[in-house]
Amino acid sequence: MQADVRGGPRLSEIVGFLPLVIFVGVLVYISLNAPNFVTVRNLELVLMQSLPVVLVCVGLAAVVMAGGDDVVSGGIDLSIPATAVLSAGITAQMLSLDYSLLSCALAALLACLVVGVINALLVTRVGMTPLLTTLAMFVAVVGVNNVITSSRRINVDHPWIIALRGTEIGSIPLGIILVAAIVIIGYFAMHHTRWGLNLQAAGGSKDAAEISGIGVNLLISHSFVVAALTGYVCGFFLLARGSGSSPGVQDNLMLEMVLATFLGAAFSPRRVVTMWGAVLGAVLVAAISIGFKSMGVNVFWTGLIKGSLIVVVVAFSAISQRVR
Amino acid sequence: MEPSAFSLSGVVKEFPGVRALDHASLNVRPGEVHGLVGENGAGKSTVIKVLAGVYQPEAGEIIVGGTRLEPATPKTVHAAGVRFIHQELHLVPHFTVTESVFMGQEVGGRLGLAKRQMRQRAETFLRENLGLDISGNRLIRDLGTAERKLVQIARALIDGAAKVVVFDEPTAPLASEEVDTVMRAIARLKEQGIAILYVSHYLSEITDICDRVTVFRQGETVGVFDAITDASAADLIFAMVGREISDMFPAKRHRKTSLGLAVTGLSDADKFTDVSLNVGGGEILGIAGLIGSGREELVDTLYGLRRTKSGSVFFDGTSLRIATAAQAVRQGVALVPRDRRHDGLVLPMTVTENATLATLQDTARVGLIDRKAAKSATEDQIKALDIRPPNADNVTRLLSGGNQQKVVLARWLSTNARLFIFDEPTVGVDVGAKAEIYQLIEDLAAKGAAVIVSSSDPVELQGVCDRIIVMMRGRNVGTLPATGLSIDTLVAATTGAAKVEDLANAG
Amino acid sequence: MSSSATRQNHLVQIFLRFGFLIVFAVFFVLFAVWNPVFLQGGNLLNIVEGSAILLIMALGLTLIVATGGIDLSIGIALDFGAAFAVVAMSSYGLDWFSAACAGIIGGSLVGLFNALLVVGLRISPFLATLSTFFIGSSVQRIFTNGGGPISYRRMPEEFRNLALGDVLGVPTEAVIATVLALIYFLVLERSIWGRQIHAIGMQRSAAIVAGIRVNRILILCFVCAAMTCAVGGLIAAANIRMFTPLSGFSYLLDAIAAVFIGAALHPRGRPNVLGTVAGVLFLGMIANGLNLMGLNFNTKDALQGIILVSALALAVAQRRARSS
Known part of the structure; x- marks a missing residue:
């Protein structure tokens, strides 16, 4: 009896580790074929490239942890990338009209909070599924942003924003330090506070949380606001990365965010969406994109590879659930 | 005080x-x-x-x-x-x-x-x-x-x-x-x-x-x-x-009429091994066993909801293929599941929609449902089974437990099923409806169907069945005849307080 | 409770019950007053004609949503339908009818792939069809060397007529959409198959116990939905005499919105064909009406997005009010 109980998880753990093994295998393959891949310079590039995705993944992880990881009925926020683009759009447009950075930042913050609150209300009060809500909000927010920016590219050269990309503190880029700080704060809030544990309980089992007197709907609302805030911060990193706001960034960001977060779930030992998993997923996805680029693989193939990776990883994840 | x-x-x-x-x-x-x-x-x-x-x-x-x-x-x-x-x-x-x-x-x-x-x-x-x-x-x-x-x-x-x-x-x-x-x-x-x-x-x-x-x-x-x-x-x-207690159960008038179901050496992957049982047409076989005894898994496997690892299943001398529930249904097996709100009924559907779910082709023309025929067939069933309220267009979610159970039963009665499996048939059913359901089970057997009743309620098993097999730790540990069986004895056998072969010999 | 509060409550109830019809009517009157052109027969026909492809896509999606799933790859099926048909004519010189068949077969490949992921590998429909979307988009980029359109100027007249011809004065695409809607209505609302699909969508475990061959039906649904969307692709290709890669995506959100608005209109909240038709016409009316208001492209887009969110929220609130 005991032996059976121990043997079961072990088999599923082996199957469960395959996604990570596949990923590492792909990276090893890349580094063997692209000699310049494993250099400090290049790894820094990978990290810098992944920063916007890491940020939105932190937000998405919060929403999924609060709402449960069933994609259709549980928690998901597809509107975060749109919020990020809105944050970038408002800031860029106002900067180009010579407002101070502070007032730009405040205006963008307000707009992003409105998005988060609307998401929260639609999900907890109206009872729409998060998937439907945030998909529709994605469209609406992108539409509003296109009105604000008139769908054109706006250059930004404000030194503070460029600093996110250029400045280094003790040879580590400022952007990486800031995002690392945000991830650590997020991790602390999620795993070392009462709020975070209750949030996870809400997503893990709604009934269990409610029986323990946890206000599930309030926590779900919080998670959408947190997600909007990560989108808000991400907006500035988008501005820094692209030296301005340009239309159309949101689609790719959304796909990478979903890919990275659910890859992260397949990596995590508890097999659920976690903050570390999402961050790791985001970095690995960026590493693979850059890796294939430095190998000289046609850029059109990367989408195919990413799509296949989701299939492989999610399929293994599903199989390991069954083995259990 | x-x-x-x-x-x-x-x-x-x-x-x-x-x-x-x-x-x-x-x-x-x-x-x-x-x-x-x-x-x-x-x-x-x-x-x-x-x-x-x-x-x-x-x-x-x-x-x-x-x-x-x-x-x-x-x-x-x-x-x-x-x-x-x-x-x-x-x-x-x-x-x-x-x-x-x-x-x-x-x-x-x-x-x-x-x-x-x-x-x-x-x-x-x-x-x-x-x-x-x-x-x-x-x-x-x-x-x-x-x-x-x-x-x-x-x-x-x-x-x-x-x-x-x-x-x-x-x-x-x-x-x-x-x-x-x-x-x-x-x-x-x-x-x-x-x-x-x-x-x-x-x-x-x-x-x-x-x-x-x-x-x-x-x-x-x-x-x-x-x-x-x-x-x-x-x-x-x-x-x-x-x-x-005595009025609750109908008089046993059914009689074995055919070979019926014969299961030999059936095992699944992990929950039960080497289970054999027979139930003839016109017989009612009970399955007793605590939770974790493999009783539920045995029922699910007989209906194709779980994979079989080894063993043979015959009905009236021909082999039954039960790899999926759809196969089981087409070969005349019917299940009234233990969790009727989850597995038995599509709760948001109406009585008619649920009662005709397995027999749609009977009233259909070129694949289109004859809604009038389906409804009138259901209304006949409602009358026959005394489903209340007697409205074929009611959503089944709103019915009481006993009436929901009757709707599940109505679905299978209109098929030509030969083997009926009842899993916890009266859980969450009030006393009045319980007696009616027992009567319906008795009627099925009297008409020559082979019937299996799996239950955690010893009174129910003793009152309805001819024989009762006892499942314990994934094995069939013996068969008890229901006639003259005391509830205490059955409970003792189920909980392992007494060995079944001793009891069977004594009885 | 005071009587005014009761009355207010009553009004809320009325609005929730008939809300969608009221909104429909308000917009209709608004557009009619704003620009009398809106009410002219030619314009109303425009709405119908302009909604044809969306209706076809939404029908396919209704089928998938009725099974309890979601299909994010309907746009890919449209693209594949168009691509296979255009390439069949331009590169292989097939006649128009064979080309149309080739297009539909091309679309069905997308459905088969979805079915493989969902039924075979048991990946959730959301993640599975998202992967299909990734992979399908990438395949198109690779095939067209980066997304350039494939045009075919010498397209046979018969094929062009799929979009530009008419049957007794009614535009062919409207006729095709109507015929498909009729077939879908019969299948989904009146046939054995439809009843079984609804049972699977509402309570899969009960459908299994009732002896329904769930996997077989799911596979058929994914393939049929993709083939239907491919028909949309044929029309799109006929319209502009070319295959434009990645053009199907633009229909996805509107199709989802139409299906869910339609479900909310159903007394028991089921996805249904008549509701989907109503949802598509609503969206078509909004797009047409906003166009006639002479708004600029960006503003129109943003307004459409906001109306979409509000309409969905209302639809869901209405469904909940009904079921309570």
Whole structure:
């Protein structure tokens, strides 16, 4: 009896580790074929490239942890990338009209909070599924942003924003330090506070949380606001990365965010969406994109590879659930 | 006045068309384990919900620790020190033991949470109060069911304010060897002076652990028994089922007419091995067995819901292929599942839609449903089975348990099924509908169908079946003839207190 | 409770029950007053004609949503339908009818792939069809060397007529959409198959116990939905005499919105064909009306997005009010 109980998880753990093994295998393959891949310079590039995705993944992880990881009925926020683009759009447009950075930042913050609150209300009060809500909000927010920016590219050269990309503190880029700080704060809030544990309980089992007197709907609302805030911060990193706001960034960001977060779930030992998993997923996805680029693989193939990776990883994840 | 940790008196609770509690009363003394028994539908779960403050009763009062709760809401009840150990575990599988114990009542430290303190408190509490020595860092999903149950108990009691603890079927999901673990934990709680209300179907547990027992029948308190012994368990059963016990079951008029089902050496991947059984056309075979005995898995496998590993299944001499439920249905097997709200009915669909789901092709032309024909066929069934309210367009979610069960049955009666499997046919069904369902089962056998009844209710098995096989730890440990079989004997066989072959020889 | 509060409550109830019809009517009147052109027969026909492809896509999606799933790859099926048909004519010189068949077969490949992921590998429909979307988009980029359109100027007249011709004065695409809607109505609302699909969507475990061959039906649904969307692709290709890669995506959100609005209009909240038709016409009316208001492209887009969110919220609130 005991032996059976121990043997079961072990088999599923082996199957469960395959996604990570596949990923590492792909990276090893890349580094063997692209000699310049494993250099400090290049790894820094990978990290810098992944920063916007890491940020939105932190937000998405919060929403999924609060709402449960069933994609259709549980928690998901597809509107975060749109919020990020809105944050970038408002800031860029106002900067180009010579407002101070502070007032730009405040205006963008307000707009992003409105998005988060609307998401929260639609999900907890109206009872729409998060998937439907945030998909529709994605469209609406992108539409509003296109009105604000008139769908054109706006250059930004404000030194503070460029600093996110250029400045280094003790040879580590400022952007990486800031995002690392945000991830650590997020991790602390999620795993070392009462709020975070209750949030996870809400997503893990709604009934269990409610029986323990946890206000599930309030926590779900919080998670959408947190997600909007990560989108808000991400907006500035988008501005820094692209030296301005340009239309159309949101689609790719959304796909990478979903890919990275659910890859992260397949990596995590508890097999659920976690903050570390999402961050790791985001970095690995960026590493693979850059890796294939430095190998000289046609850029059109990367989408195919990413799509296949989701299939492989999610399929293994599903199989390991069954083995259990 | 007698000393009381809590009491309910004169409680009345009505639902549309039903009086679930009719002046029910209950009195639990400090430091005693008080049993609450009754049939399904006797009002046990309603009284728990009233005590929890979830239902507001029409009349009656609730007194906890000498104070009347007015009104009793989940908050006031909790504040008065009443804790509930629900039947469902309500745990998050990927949480640790510590996280689960302190869920919703986390302890803060200087920076964030006092994780180490919480872990130590959880481990100490589990070890000293419940007798479970376990690391607070283990994940719930790696624990056995009994350990999870103890974690659930710890969560309710860790704040130290509990005065009354209500256990609702705490052992239902446990295997027999795990039951002892939970029983020992309850005994420890009693020593600490906590009053315990113990609600269970398992009379052997009740007689083992309870100081006194209250019996409910049809929403009324029909008796309070002191110092229960095995000898008085019979009185308990008599009080529970009342005089109707003999009227409840139809006379057995069916007779074996054909070879029927023959299962030899059937095994699945892990839950049962080498099970053989036969049930002829016109016969009713019972399957007894506790939860975890492989009984449920055996039923599911016979219907194609689980994979077969080895063994053969024949019906009237020809091999049955039951790899999927769809195959089973096409070969004349019908299942009335135990979880009818989940597996039996598509709840948002109407009576007609549900009743005709397996026989759509009979009334269809070029694949299109003849809605008039389907409806009139259903209306005939509604009349024949006395489904109430008699409206074919009602959504099945709104029907009572007994009527829902009849709709499931109506679906299979219009197919030409030869083998009917009933899994817990009367769970959540009121007494009146129960008798009707027993009659329908008898009628099926009388018409020559082979019938299997799998049930956790020994009275039901004895009353309906010809023979009863007993499942234990994944094996068929023997067959008992129902005629002249006493309930105690059947219970003893099911729980492993007596060997089946000895009983069969003696009987 | 005071009587004014009761009355207010009553009004809320009325609005929730008939809300969608009221909104429909308000917009209709608004557009009619704003620009009398809106009411002219020619314009109303425009709405119908302009909604044809969306209706076809939404029908396919209704089928999938009725099974309890979601299909994010309907746009890919449209693209594949167009691509296979255009390439069949331009590179292989097939006649128009064979080319149309080739297009539909091309679309069905997308459905088969979805079925493989969902039924075979048991990946959740959301993640599975998202992967299909990734992979399908990438395949198109690779095939067209980065997303350039494939045009075919000498397209046979018969094929062009799929979009530009008419049957007794009614535009062919409207006729095709109507015929498909009729077939879908019969299949989904009146046939054995439809009843079984609804049963699977509402309570899969009960459908299994009732002896329904769930996997087979799911596979057929994914393939049929993709083939239907491919028909949309044929029309799109006929319209502009070319295959434009990645053009199907633009219909996805509107199709989802139409299906869910339609479900909310159903007394028991089921996805249904008549509701979907109503949802598509609503969206078509909004797009047409906003166009006639002479708004600029960006503003129109943003307004459409906001109306979409509000309409969905209302639809869901209405369904909940009904079921309570």
